Amino acid sequence: GAVVSQHPSRVICKSGTSVKIECRSLDFQATTMFWYRQFPKQSLMLMATSNEGSKATYEQGVEKDKFLINHASLTLSTLTVTSAHPEDSSFYICSARFPGLAGGSNEQFFGPGTRLTVL
Amino acid sequence: QKEVEQNSGPLSVPEGAIASLNCTYSDRGSQSFFWYRQYSGKSPELIMSIYSNGDKEDGRFTAQLNKASQYVSLLIRDSQPSDSATYLCAVNNFNKFYFGSGTKLNVKP
Numbered sequence: 344g345a346v347v348s349q350h351p352s353r354v355i356c357k358s359g360t361s362v363k364i365e366c367r368s369l370d371f372q373a374t375t376m377f378w379y380r381q382f383p384k385q386s387l388m389l390m391a392t393s394n395e396g397s398k399a400t401y402e403q404g405v406e407k408d409k410f411l412i413n414h415a416s417l418t419l420s421t422l423t424v425t426s427a428h429p430e431d432s433s434f435y436i437c438s439a440r441f442p443g444l445a446g447g448s449n450e451q452f453f454g455p456g457t458r459l460t461v462l
Numbered sequence: 463q464k465e466v467e468q469n470s471g472p473l474s475v476p477e478g479a480i481a482s483l484n485c486t487y488s489d490r491g492s493q494s495f496f497w498y499r500q501y502s503g504k505s506p507e508l509i510m511s512i513y514s515n516g517d518k519e520d521g522r523f524t525a526q527l528n529k530a531s532q533y534v535s536l537l538i539r540d541s542q543p544s545d546s547a548t549y550l551c552a553v554n555n556f557n558k559f560y561f562g563s564g565t566k567l568n569v570k571p
Contacts, residue, residue, distance in 0.1 A: 377559065386563035387506070387550070436505045449494040449511075449554045456505040 345371050345441045349454030356427055357462055364422045364457045366437030372417035373439035377451065378410075381434045393420045427461045434458050465489060466553050468562035476570050481538040483565050485551030488532070494554040495527055497536045499547045500564065506550055510536065541569045 346369040356362050366376055376393040391399045391412050399412035411423040420439075424431055436456040440449065467486045475481045483497075494513050498506035510525040512518045512534070518525045524537040534553075538545055548564040 387561050389559070389561075392558075434503075449559075450496065450508060451552070451559060452508060453498075453505040 345369075345439070345450075345452045347373075347437065347439050347452045347454040349437055349457055351457060352455060353458045353460075355460045355462065358428050359426055362424045362427055362459060364424075364435055364437070364459075366420045366422070366439070366454050368418045368439040368452075371439075371441055373420075374417060374442070375440040376414060376420040377438045377440075378412060378420075378422050379436045379438065381436060381456075383434075387436070390422075424459065427459070429461045432459055432461045464562075465560035466551055466562040468549075468551050468565050470563060471566040472568050473565055474568045474570060475541050477541060477543060479541050479569075481541045481545065481567055481569070483536040483538075483549050483551075483567065485534045485536075485562055486532055487534070487551075487553045487560070489553070489555050489560075490529075490532065492532075492553045492555045495525070495534045496552040496554070497523075497525060497534075498550040498552060498561075499545075500550055501547045509549075538567075541567075543569050543571050545569050 348367045350365045374395050378390045379387045381387050390405045391401045393399045393412050393414040395414045395417050401407045414420040438451040438453040497510045499509050500506045512525040512527045522539045526535045546569045548566045550564045551562040553560045
């Protein structure tokens with residue numbers, strides 16, 4: 344399968360600081376990337392859909408000014424958690440839509456995730 | 463009504479048995495269907511994708527799709543303890559993906 348990397352894998356920060364998470368598609372170009380959040384023993388929650396060269400589409404209830412998403416190239420999307428608070432502590436996972444040989448694939452490949460702990 | 467429904471489990475099967483995981487979806491216009499495996503503390507890993515009615519086999523895994531019944535299933539033959547994980551069903555409709563809450567599978571040695 345296609346490879347998606349995510350950095351950092353783990354971050355601990357103080358309340359009020361901002362944290363940037365990078366998501367890269369390593370062996371394919373991804374016009375669409377997705378950002379998810381997962382709390383312990385809960386299902387994936389889609390936060391936003393990130394399209395290269397345009398503004399991200401946020402899901403209902405997700406604050407776009409708090410979770411800044413930038414999809415600057417076909418292989419990189421970043422999520423910045425601004426003014427992080429303890430309730431933002433979670434497992435953040437990105438994924439990239441794999442275009443396939445003819446561009447018709449709808450498969451998503453996930454990065455390994457970033458565990459954020461806000462003290 | 464949720465877009466994708468799965469029984470949360472846990473589903474327990476003995477080693478070597480067939481594990482059967484089920485998923486229903488609500489939107490008849492859904493086009494693509496996926497099964498992901500997620501180990502505790504890890505991100506989901508794509509196991510199977512299926513796009514048309516019928517069965518699709520890949521090694522010990524078989525995905526089954528019935529669009530008329532809006533039903534997707536995953537069969538795991540010769541289940542191994544390493545198959546113990548949460549299995550997520552995902553459905554795609556016009557670049558919108560919907561995930562089920564997952565079924566936890568325990569394969570007992």
